[in-house]
Amino acid sequence: MKFLHLIGSNLRRKKLRTTLTMLSILIAFLLYGYLCAIQEGLNAGVSVAGEDRLVVRHKVSLIQLLPVSYKDRIARIPGVDAVVHQTWFGGIYQDPKKFFAQMPVEPEAFLDMYPEFILEEGARKAWMQMRTGAIVGRKTANRFGWKVGDRVPIQTTIWVQKNGSQTWEFDIVGIFDGAEKGVDTTQLFFRHDYFDEARAEGDGMVGWYSVRIKDPERAPEVAQAIDEEFANSPAETKAEAEGAFVQGFAKQVGDIGAITAAILSAVFFTILLVSGNTMAQAVRERTEELGVLKALGFTSPQVLGFVLAESCLIAGIGGLSGLGLAWLMISAGDPTNGALPIFYFPMRSLFLGIGLVLGLGLITGIVPAWQAMRIEIADALRRN
Amino acid sequence: MSNDVLVHVRNVEKRFRRGSEDIHVLSGLSLEVPRGEFLALMGPSGSGKTTLLNLIGGLDRPTGGSVEIEGERIDGFSDRKLAAWRARHVGLVFQMYNLLPVLTAERNVDLPLLLTHLSRQERRRHVEAALAVVGLSHRARHFPRQMSGGEQQRVGIARAIVTDPTLLLCDEPTGDLDRKAGDEILDLLQVLNREQGKTIVMVTHDPHASARASRTVHLNKGQLSTEAVP
Structure with a gap:
């Protein structure tokens, strides 16, 4: 000193x-x-990706869809605890610069799969009851000033409705927070049943599966078993740890x-x-x-x-x-x-x-x- | 060896290598400095005065021979031991004062005390005393650039005596000063020698300065000479 x-x-x-x-x-x-x-x-999401979760996507590319029937087959594979699916919606709100991710999901199973999304019990119940209901992350809700009860129009060029409209309307039933700092709260999730009935194309197809496994140490083994299950089929799969999937997603921009x-x-x-x-x-x-x-x-x-x-x-x-x-x-x-x-x-x-x-x-x-x-x-x- | 002899230099040699050439600066030089003496070392440029002073102060090592101070051979000390020995036994006064420009006078004087185990208060007391001896108590908070050459040299002397060293080594202490300021410095050195019993070895080529010493020895081409060399 x-x-x-x-x-x-x-x-x-x-x-x-x-x-x-x-x-x-x-x-x-x-x-x-x-x-x-x-x-x-x-x-x-890489840092908060679940160690006990795998993502199963089409072997060729993420934009190729997988049959919804794979869900039950994946669920039967030894070591698998739960399975949910999501699909890339690719919508925009008002103008393309206002980008954020939206995905149709099965609400109950989805929230069970992702405990890092914190949603009030009332909002959870409301989502189960309203087919056009959607939950949105706190960051996006704050960004656009959305609140529960708002009806928001999202336009998409990927998913045209049976009535020819490219604008989908969702009722905000809840705003979720992240359980920890790195959780992505920019996303919007809406009900798959509403999406599946209203879309003009892609019946019975989903984007990818999230799979929870019983023992994280057996992840490579379970991933291999899933890929083998669908080998030589028209839609072969690639199963990987959620962290690797998120990283691969991020690498699309370099x-x-x-x-x-x-x-x-x-x-x-x-x-x-x-x-x-x-x-x-x-x-x-x-x-x-x-x-x-x-x-x-x-x-x-x-x-x-x-x-x-x-x-x-x-x-x-x-x-x-x-x-x-x-x-x-x-x-x-x-x-x-x-x-x-x-x-x-x-x-x-x-x-x-x-x-x-x-x-x-x-x-x-x-x-x-x-x-x-x-x-x-x-x-x-x-x-x- | 007599108990009065503080510095005992025996047959020292100092060679420097410049390219393929060996330069003999000191050749078998022997010198004794009794305790309490004020010795002036004179000689022309390149005669080896400063080199001899450096050897006595443990700033450099001889190529041959030995240097004993208070009966201890310092030429064989390790670097660490030699540094500690210098801090304890030697006070140095340089021609260009060599104060640290970023430190005030008191901080400069405090420098050697940083190597001791003294408390802050004890160090402060020593610094005040040293500055009082050289008559610069009122300049304690001034930086070197705010002082004259003579004042800077007095700060240099305060830094040299603050640890109460056995030996005071001065290399051309008046070389950069005018006559008046130089006289003040020489007065101060004489007071330190006579009243505080400090043993002083001073390198100079100024006869006026050497006249203040109790003895003068002359160096020529690395050897002691009985006669003054022009």
Whole structure:
């Protein structure tokens, strides 16, 4: 602690340079925070995907439908606990920019399958009673100002009604919340029986199945058994863990993880050069002073520690401010105005960010610190 | 060895390698400095004065021979032990003062005390006392850039004496000062020598400065010389 003043005072030596370096680190970590939140949003659901759930889709592609008759066959496979189906509706509300997912489901079985969707008992009962009833997630309800009792028109080009209309109307009977932070509350679910009767095409077909298994450790085995059940049929299946399915879905717009990693790598590499150069210059400029410290009796490891601590302090002030600012700005709201299903700074990313701050400080400081440690007193003083 | 002898340099050699060439800076030099002496080391540039001072202060190691201070051979110490020894036994005064520009006078003087186990209050008392000795109590909160050369050198002397070292080593302490400021520094060194009994070894090539010392030795081409070398 008694050396803190000595370390801190060096930051005031070249105020403009230190401030600019800290600002560049701050911006880098602000960007890091935002990219993490966006990545989380685009990968929505991966982190909260049920370990005990599989998703069974058409082997060729997600847009190929599967027969509804598969439900009972899947349910009979050993290890399977429950089965529900969903279908991609692909509707828009008012204009295409106002996108969110809608799916017809079997209400009771669906809510039983997804306990992470929290719905009031009254709303649950109302949904069972109203064929045109729909439940919507809190985020979308807030986004459009919907409340229980509203009738909302959704247009779709995929599912035309038997009367030729492409506009489907749903009565909002409940608004659900997520049981935890990463749960997607942008979706709207409506009743499959209403959908099945009203649609002009696709009778007896559904999009995919969600399957709850009794023992998560047997997931690969059960998935294989499901695929074997439908092998050599006109609609072969691909069963996979829900997390992998959600990730695959997100990858339709590109490998978000790889894109984020590439951007961040470029940013951090640049920052590494900027901060490394600052530290190297700072040490070069005060070789004599470091020599004096050693002459006074400071040991080489102490001098190494001072330079490393200084570099960590610069990275720490800039990086932690950046992370803090990112946290505040992300908490203030989603810049896409609700287009991302979830938008928050995941705690694991925050801790990783803190680790990166420390790593940045150590990496940028280690070479100058090593040079400072190896300074020969007589050589340093001779520079005078 | 007599008990009066504080510094005992025996047959020291110091060679530097520059490219393929060996440069002999000191060649078999021996020197004794009695406790309480104010010794001036004189000689032309490149004669090895500063190198000898560095060896006595444990800032550098001899290529051959030995350096004993208070009966302890310091040339064989490990780096860590030598650093601790310097902190405890040696006070250094440099020609260019070598204060840390980002620290105030009191913080500069406090630097060597950071290596001790003294409490903050004890350190503060030592710093105040040292600044009082050099007559700069009123400049304690000033930064080096706010002080004259003479004042900076006095801060440098306060930093050198704050730990009450055995030995005070001064490398051209008046070399960067005008005559008046230089005289003040020499007065101060004399007071420290006479009244506080500090043993001082001072490198200088200024006869006016060396005249203040109790003894002057001359170096020429890495060896002691009985005669002053122009």
